[in-house]
Amino acid sequence: MMRSGDDHLHPNETQRIEAFSDGVFAIAITLLIIEIAVPHVTGGESLSSALGDLWPSFGAYVLSFVMIGIYWANHHSFFRLFVRTDHYFLILNVFFLMAIAFLPFPTAVLGEYLNNAGHRDAAVRLYALGLLLPAFGWLAVWVYANARGLVEERLAPEYVRFLTAQYLLSNVLYAGALMLSFLDAWVALTIVVGLTLLYLLPPRRPRYAG
Amino acid sequence: MMRSGDDHLHPNETQRIEAFSDGVFAIAITLLIIEIAVPHVTGGESLSSALGDLWPSFGAYVLSFVMIGIYWANHHSFFRLFVRTDHYFLILNVFFLMAIAFLPFPTAVLGEYLNNAGHRDAAVRLYALGLLLPAFGWLAVWVYANARGLVEERLAPEYVRFLTAQYLLSNVLYAGALMLSFLDAWVALTIVVGLTLLYLLPPRRPRYAG
Amino acid sequence: MMRSGDDHLHPNETQRIEAFSDGVFAIAITLLIIEIAVPHVTGGESLSSALGDLWPSFGAYVLSFVMIGIYWANHHSFFRLFVRTDHYFLILNVFFLMAIAFLPFPTAVLGEYLNNAGHRDAAVRLYALGLLLPAFGWLAVWVYANARGLVEERLAPEYVRFLTAQYLLSNVLYAGALMLSFLDAWVALTIVVGLTLLYLLPPRRPRYAG
Amino acid sequence: MMRSGDDHLHPNETQRIEAFSDGVFAIAITLLIIEIAVPHVTGGESLSSALGDLWPSFGAYVLSFVMIGIYWANHHSFFRLFVRTDHYFLILNVFFLMAIAFLPFPTAVLGEYLNNAGHRDAAVRLYALGLLLPAFGWLAVWVYANARGLVEERLAPEYVRFLTAQYLLSNVLYAGALMLSFLDAWVALTIVVGLTLLYLLPPRRPRYAG
Numbered sequence: 070m071m072r073s074g075d076d077h078l079h080p081n082e083t084q085r086i087e088a089f090s091d092g093v094f095a096i097a098i099t100l101l102i103i104e105i106a107v108p109h110v111t112g113g114e115s116l117s118s119a120l121g122d123l124w125p126s127f128g129a130y131v132l133s134f135v136m137i138g139i140y141w142a143n144h145h146s147f148f149r150l151f152v153r154t155d156h157y158f159l160i161l162n163v164f165f166l167m168a169i170a171f172l173p174f175p176t177a178v179l180g181e182y183l184n185n186a187g188h189r190d191a192a193v194r195l196y197a198l199g200l201l202l203p204a205f206g207w208l209a210v211w212v213y214a215n216a217r218g219l220v221e222e223r224l225a226p227e228y229v230r231f232l233t234a235q236y237l238l239s240n241v242l243y244a245g246a247l248m249l250s251f252l253d254a255w256v257a258l259t260i261v262v263g264l265t266l267l268y269l270l271p272p273r274r275p276r277y278a279g
Numbered sequence: 280m281m282r283s284g285d286d287h288l289h290p291n292e293t294q295r296i297e298a299f300s301d302g303v304f305a306i307a308i309t310l311l312i313i314e315i316a317v318p319h320v321t322g323g324e325s326l327s328s329a330l331g332d333l334w335p336s337f338g339a340y341v342l343s344f345v346m347i348g349i350y351w352a353n354h355h356s357f358f359r360l361f362v363r364t365d366h367y368f369l370i371l372n373v374f375f376l377m378a379i380a381f382l383p384f385p386t387a388v389l390g391e392y393l394n395n396a397g398h399r400d401a402a403v404r405l406y407a408l409g410l411l412l413p414a415f416g417w418l419a420v421w422v423y424a425n426a427r428g429l430v431e432e433r434l435a436p437e438y439v440r441f442l443t444a445q446y447l448l449s450n451v452l453y454a455g456a457l458m459l460s461f462l463d464a465w466v467a468l469t470i471v472v473g474l475t476l477l478y479l480l481p482p483r484r485p486r487y488a489g
Numbered sequence: 490m491m492r493s494g495d496d497h498l499h500p501n502e503t504q505r506i507e508a509f510s511d512g513v514f515a516i517a518i519t520l521l522i523i524e525i526a527v528p529h530v531t532g533g534e535s536l537s538s539a540l541g542d543l544w545p546s547f548g549a550y551v552l553s554f555v556m557i558g559i560y561w562a563n564h565h566s567f568f569r570l571f572v573r574t575d576h577y578f579l580i581l582n583v584f585f586l587m588a589i590a591f592l593p594f595p596t597a598v599l600g601e602y603l604n605n606a607g608h609r610d611a612a613v614r615l616y617a618l619g620l621l622l623p624a625f626g627w628l629a630v631w632v633y634a635n636a637r638g639l640v641e642e643r644l645a646p647e648y649v650r651f652l653t654a655q656y657l658l659s660n661v662l663y664a665g666a667l668m669l670s671f672l673d674a675w676v677a678l679t680i681v682v683g684l685t686l687l688y689l690l691p692p693r694r695p696r697y698a699g
Numbered sequence: 700m701m702r703s704g705d706d707h708l709h710p711n712e713t714q715r716i717e718a719f720s721d722g723v724f725a726i727a728i729t730l731l732i733i734e735i736a737v738p739h740v741t742g743g744e745s746l747s748s749a750l751g752d753l754w755p756s757f758g759a760y761v762l763s764f765v766m767i768g769i770y771w772a773n774h775h776s777f778f779r780l781f782v783r784t785d786h787y788f789l790i791l792n793v794f795f796l797m798a799i800a801f802l803p804f805p806t807a808v809l810g811e812y813l814n815n816a817g818h819r820d821a822a823v824r825l826y827a828l829g830l831l832l833p834a835f836g837w838l839a840v841w842v843y844a845n846a847r848g849l850v851e852e853r854l855a856p857e858y859v860r861f862l863t864a865q866y867l868l869s870n871v872l873y874a875g876a877l878m879l880s881f882l883d884a885w886v887a888l889t890i891v892v893g894l895t896l897l898y899l900l901p902p903r904r905p906r907y908a909g
Contacts, residue, residue, distance in 0.1 A: 085301075085355060089305055091505075092305030092309075092512060093305050093308065093309050095509055095512030095513050096305060096309035096512070096516055097309050099512075100310070100520070102591055102594050103520060103524075105594055107601050110608060115611065116611035116612060138580075138587075141509060156481035156482075163348035167348075170308065170344070173312050173313070174312050174315055178326075178330070191325065191326035195330060269580060295775060298721065299721055299771060302721065302725030303728065306726055306729035307732075310732075310733060313733060314737070366901035367901075370768075373768035376728075377768075380728065380731070380764070381760070383733070384735055384737075387737045388738075388750070398740060401746035404747075405750060512722060515723050518723065519722075520726075522800055522801055523803070527734070527808050527811050528808075530818060536808075536817075536818035536821035536822060537821040550801070551797065555793065562789055562793075
């Protein structure tokens, strides 16, 4: 006998995906610091100035910490709009988490090479890509969930369209930053930082039809 | 006075084993990125090409991330079929988790040596072993749980046999990939990647007798 | 239709912020050990004495472990006084966690350079800063929560004032240790260690108006 | 107004200490693999033999993974015997966790130097110390909890005495292994491994007075 309705797992499923995702967010955000190595000071060099020279690493740490923090808050707020799950939804969420867990690497590369004129462009390019990947992953989760009817039906259609537009725009802007990094790394980085500041603003509350 | 029925711990036990296992899955999956070191570029070399040279590491990262993600999803789906636990079940689960937590090491070795003709075979061999170990661990958990009556009794016998066969087959295929890596590393790797893609398909739903 | 009362999220919100924060505390505290590298002993050197030479690293490990442990206990005890949350409260908590997650770095620097007369001052300075940051972050969370009415109303006003004074004092003392490290690193470190011992005493229990 | 009965926190307290402790266990156990570095093979050396040379690291990984797994299972089983908590109980638990979180370091040292005749003794000594510390920490938690009446009153006194004796014996045996490592590292290691195998046996079930 096949259980009926098994195509859509029961609501608890979204809770366990959330718990696992929260674990990945918490670990990725806390691992960021591991990528900053203790400077090895030799001879007459001063530790103070060696620590000061790490400013690109500290900056990249702050930027990525805030980004993962925002994704965590966002994932939580909007996961509650998903009232059902299915197998491919779960798989897409794993791919989204893969992009989040990848962030410590571009962060470390940015910290290492931001202050290096010869390699700054490549480092910023990788970092913009590192932010485009989770933005794209999240867009994929959202579009799939809508196409498969996993999203709370009572949501106002215009609110759903607003979110879709917002996620698309994020992708366009990160892709733009990626392109611009071929021309000017600082302009590309400004877009990335600006977007992060923008995301610190409160998200628009869910609106319901009716 | 000895509590009766203590041989089989109460149902909450499976929940706490799940919570601990989920922690190990989430940490192992997120630690994978730590194994990819920031390239140290010197002289006239370009950072872009140094990053591009890391493709085996990125590929190994994606492969192992998906594998651990699949094990997590699988562990969760099937753990709910275990309605009782006992001491050795818990121990076997710890050994299974040991194999999961080991994966970042073969992943790092594969990333480092896949593109190195002289050492590729050994790296693929270790990676195939790294995937055989959790497959074997999970088989051991499953066979033990069935032998000791820890599994939901209402499951259809043919469904139980189907799962046993499937877990055995996984072991045979990973062992096969391990053997084949002595002949041709690329063939062995193709089997490993092919199995991973196969596991991305939805698992067969539990069937109940009746 | 906009939901009313959405400005203040429902009580469960504080629980999920706590769960995420607990994850960051648990990871940051456990990552501390990763920063102590296995000594590479060569020639006639003895491993015992090489391990003994790591005493500043072991000391810094103990100090930071206890500090993060205290912050965890404190975060939990007082988070239950927050009965509502809002967006900026969540953001401030992320900044507080950023300061907690940063601690493994100053800890590693302190362990590396405490026994090095030429660089001790800079290492202690960074460590004092590393402790000032979460103290300041927590003060910001507390002051914001009070200003926005997120704190349990039944708390006795004199108890609220006591906590505010205590958090302010912590900031002053860590800032003092930071300043003093320019004059004498050992005096600064003594203040830091003394504060840690003080924090091991039981916190004053919440008092309620009535 | 001071809340009465606040000296003993409510039962939920033990749950949140357990959740935090479980996090530390899960992270410490999963971090063990990070300490095994990918071998750098050069010239005519083979990767297979370089991997084979890592056997002491793999052995130490298995030993420590099983030990932390046992501590996790033990912590959980016996934490449910604590029906109240107080401030110093929480502090002692933090010190116990500090000893657990420290284990990856002696594990890494053992893996690096076990196969090195000149430094084996010191490595085994550190490892025995690394196991003595959590054994001692747990004994302290247990003795304190009994002295302060935090333990379930219905437990049979002879069962409480049995546990106390068992924890004391563990301490004596690890201290013995530590001493013996000055004479013969292999004998000391045999005791450590033997104890681990012994701990894999099912623990004696709680007995209740009545």
